[in-house]
Amino acid sequence: MTLVVSLIVVAIVVIAVWLPTLWMRRRGMKSRGTSDVVVRCSRGHLFTTIWVPGVSFKSVRLGTVRVQHCPVGRHWSKVRPVPIDQLSDAERIEAARVHDIRLP
Numbered sequence: 001m002t003l004v005v006s007l008i009v010v011a012i013v014v015i016a017v018w019l020p021t022l023w024m025r026r027r028g029m030k031s032r033g034t035s036d037v038v039v040r041c042s043r044g045h046l047f048t049t050i051w052v053p054g055v056s057f058k059s060v061r062l063g064t065v066r067v068q069h070c071p072v073g074r075h076w077s078k079v080r081p082v083p084i085d086q087l088s089d090a091e092r093i094e095a096a097r098v099h100d101i102r103l104p
C-alpha cells in the first residue's frame, strides 16, 4: 500500500511540477537553476516573478495564465510568461528592474 501511495505522489509531482517546468524551459521562459520568470501583464508591463508550476501563494492560476498583482502598474491583472528570446535588450533590463515579492 505504501509503495502505491509513493508512486501516486511521484506521478502527481511529475505531472504538476516537472512537466510544466520542462515545457517552460524548452520555450525559453525559464532558465535552469532559477524560478525567476519574466512576465507581461495585460496592460503590457514587464516584470520578474517567481513562477513554480503547481505552486502559487500570490496568484490565482488559470492554466498558463495567472492573475496576480502587477508591481509596475500597481494593479491586479492576468500575467503570462514571456520567452526571453522574444524580448529586446531594453525590455530585459526593464523586466529585471522590477521583481515582485519573493514568493512563488
Ligand SMILES: [Zn+2]
Pocket: 041, 042, 043, 044, 045, 070, 071, 072, 073, 074, 075, 077
Ligand atoms: Zn501591469
